[in-house]
Amino acid sequence: MSPSPPANGVRSSWTAVRSMLRQDRWALAGALTIALLALVAIGADVLTAIEGQDPYTYRTEALDPATGAPAGPLGGVSGDHWFGVEPLTGRDLFAIVVHGARTSFLIGLAATAVSVLLGVVLGAIAGYLGGAVDKLVTWTADVLLGFPYLVFMIALAAVVPGEVPRPLLLIVVIGFFGWPSIARIVRAQTLTLRNRGFVSAARSLGAGPGHVFRHELLPNLWGPIIVVSTLSIPGKIGTEAALSFLGLGIPPPTPSWGRAISAAIDWVATDPMFLVFPGAALFLATWAFNVLGDGLRDALDPRTAVLR
C-alpha cells in the first residue's frame, strides 16, 4: 500500500491483517481453509488423477444393480471412490466435489471482482462528487438492495438465449447485484475522507479527481473494501449454489455443489453421504470466508481503522 497514507500513524492494512491472524484463531482457521479449498480447486485435475477418476465418466458397475443407489456402505466410499459415487450414474463424488470447488470459487471470486469494481467506482464518485450524482447512485443502490434479485435471476436465466456462456452470465448478474452494499460503504468512507486535510491539500495543489481518487482516497479505502468483499464472497458462492440448485446455474455436466445438493435431497433417506460431501464443502467454503471476513473487519473496520 504505497504511498502510505499521510498522517496519524495508521498501521498498514497488511500489518493489521498479520497481527489479527496471529491473535484470532478462528480467522486463521478460516484463512487456512480457504487456502486449502483454493488449492483443491486449482489442483482438481491432479487430485482426481491421483484418485484415478474424473467427474464425467459413468461407472454403473459401482451401483447396486437392484436400485441404482451406490453399492457398499457410506454411499460407496472405497479406495477407488474416496467420497463414494453419485446414485444412478456412478460418477465419482470426490471428483464432483473438487471440480465443484473450482466452479464455486470461479463464480464467487469473479462475481465479487465485478461487484467491487462497480461498487468502488460508483461509491467513490458519489461520495466525492456529491450532488445529483450522489443522489442518483444512492437511489439506484437503494432500489437494487431492495430488489428481489433471486427471482430476477431465475427469470433472466430462463430468458437469456443459450448462446450466452452461462458462467459469464452468472458472474455478471451475481456481480451486478452485489455492488450496492460495497458502494454504500465506499461512499460513506469517501464522504469522511473528502474533507480531510490531505485531500484538500492535494486538491488545492491542483490534483484532478482521478489523481485524488487513485493516490489519496484509494489507499485509505482498501481496508473496508477488503472487509466487505471478503464478507460478500460466501453470499455469492451461496447464490451460485442456489441457482444451480434450482437448475439455473452452470449447465451439466460441469460439476457444481448446488446441483449436487439438489440431486442429493431426493436421496437423503437412502444415501445421506451424497448430501453430506457437497453440503460439507459448501458449508466449509462459506464458513471460512465468513470467519476470515469477521477477523478482517476487526482489524480493518472502516469505523475504527482511520481513527486508530
Place this chain on the structure above:
Amino acid sequence: MTRRRLAVATAMAGALALSACGANEQPQGDAPASAARGGTLRVLTEGQTVNFDPAKSGSLAITSLGLVHRRLTAWHNKPGEQAVVVPDLADTGKTEDGGKTWTFTLQEGLKFNDGTPITAADVKWGVERSFAPAFSGGLGYHKQLLEGGADYRGPFEGAELKGVEAPDARTIRFHLVRPYGDWPWVVSTPAFAPVPKGKGAEPDYAEHPAASGPYQLAKYQKGVEARLTRNPSWDQRTDQVRAGLPDEVVFQLGQDASVVSQRLTADSGDDKSAFGASFVSAAQLAQLANNPSAKQRVVTSESGALAYLALNTAKAPLDNPKVREAFQYAVDKTSFQIASAGAAALAGETATTLITQGIVGREKFDLFPAPPAGDPEKAKQLLAEAGFPNGLQGLDFLVSKTNNGPEKAQSLQASLARAGIQSNIRTLDGDAYTEESSGAPEAKFDLTLASWQPDFPSANANIQPLFASSEIGGGGYNLSRYRDAEVDRLIGEAQATVDPVEAGKKWAALDKRILKDSPIVPLIYTRNSFLRGSKVANMFIADFPAYPNYLQVGLTP
C-alpha cells in the same frame, strides 16, 4: 391442420399429466385380496386440476375421465392381453365403403345422471362442441378427419357439422374425408362422450358435467379435491369395462410427489385406501427397496412410452443419415436405464423399434445390433466414413426440465462423448420446451430427448404423429423434422386400411422403413411405477397403456 397439430401436442401433455394419476398391481408383488363393492377410494394427484370436460380432456379411456364419461367405444384392458376396441355406449362400428363412412348403434336404455335418456344427438352435440374454439385443447384426432371439420367452429354459432349424422335416437353416422381404419379407436377419445344437446355452453361445464359413467362429479374445488359419487342412472349391465366398485372416488389435488410417496409408504388411516397418480421416482424406488411392506405395494407397468433421442434431420451435420446412424451405436442404453429408474428392471426394456409393446402388428427387430451399452468404436468408424474423423463438436442438446430430463440427458451426453460426439445440454421449463421443440417448423437444436405414448393402442398412433411431415412445427410432435414423401404416402395407405391385421403389417414395414433413416434413436420402453395403499385392490397395468386401469380399481373390505 394447425388445430389438429395443437391437439396432438396437448394430447401428449395430457398423457403426461395423467401419468400422475394411477396405481396398479405390481407384477412381482403378492396378489392383493379381492376388491369388494363400497368404500372411498382416494387418488393423490400432483396437478391442481382434473378436467372433466370431455371436449377439453386428453385423458386416456381407462383413467380419471372414464369414471364419469362413457364414449362410443372403449378399450379392452387386461394384463397379458392385447388391447382391442370393445363396445361402450355403442357397438364397435361398421363401415361399408372401406372406412370412409362409419355407423355406430347405441345400446338401449342409456341414461344421464339426471335420468334423461342418452341419444345419438347428444353424442353428435358432444363431438360438435369439441370444435368450438372455447372448448379446444382435448384430443383432436377427429377434427381434420370429419367432413367439414377443417373450418367448423362449433354448434354454439348455429351451424351443424356435416360429417356427423344422427338419423334416429340410437344411430350415429360419421362421414370422413378419407378412409381411416382406426376410426373405432378415435371414437374412444373423450370428445365422443355425450353432452346433453344444447347444454355445455358455459366455460365451467367441467365442474358440473352430465355424467354417463358410474360416477358423477359431486364437488370440485381447484387445487383441493374433486369428489365423485355414484351415478344412480348408470347400469352395470350395459357396461363391460367399468367395475364401479368404490362408493366414492376422491381426487386429492395439488399433492407433492415426494410427500405422496412418504404418505403411501407409511400407509396409515385414509392413505390405506389411496394410490398415487404420479410416477414413483428412482430415488423413491431405491428407498422403497428397503421397506418390504411398501415394496409389495409398488405397481410397475410391463412396458410403456417409447423414450427416444430425436435427431434434427433438417440441420447439418445431422442431415446426413450416416452421421445419424452413428448415434444408434454411440448411445449407452444401459446407463440411460439406470439414470431413469435405477435399474433396468424398473426402467423398462431397451427399445429397438418405433411401435411399442402391446400394439397389434408390432414386429421385433434390431437394425443396428450393438451391445446395450453401445458400440462407440463402430460409431466413430461411421462418423469417419461420413467425413467427421474427429467426431462432432458443440451439438445443441435441448432438454425439458420435467420428468428428470436433465439427469437422463446427461447419461446420453456422457455416452455420446465416448464416440467423440460432444454436446451441450440446454434445459428449458416444460412450456418453453414445448414451444421451442414443436412450435416452429425449423428448429435450432440438434438433439432432444423425448417420449411418446400413443393416445390409442394402434401403431398408427405410434408412427404418424412422430414422422408424418404434416406434424412438423405448429405443435406437431415430429421433433426430428423428418420429411420423406414416400413415408408420407405409406402412412396414408396404412391409415386407410380397415383390417387391423393387414394394417398392422403395413405399420410394421413402415417402422423398419423409417428407422433405416435413423431420425430418432429408440432408447427404452419406459416402465412406470405407482404406489398404492394396502387396502387398494385390483389395480393392474396392462401392456398398453402404462397406466393403471382406474375403472377396475376397488378396495378390500
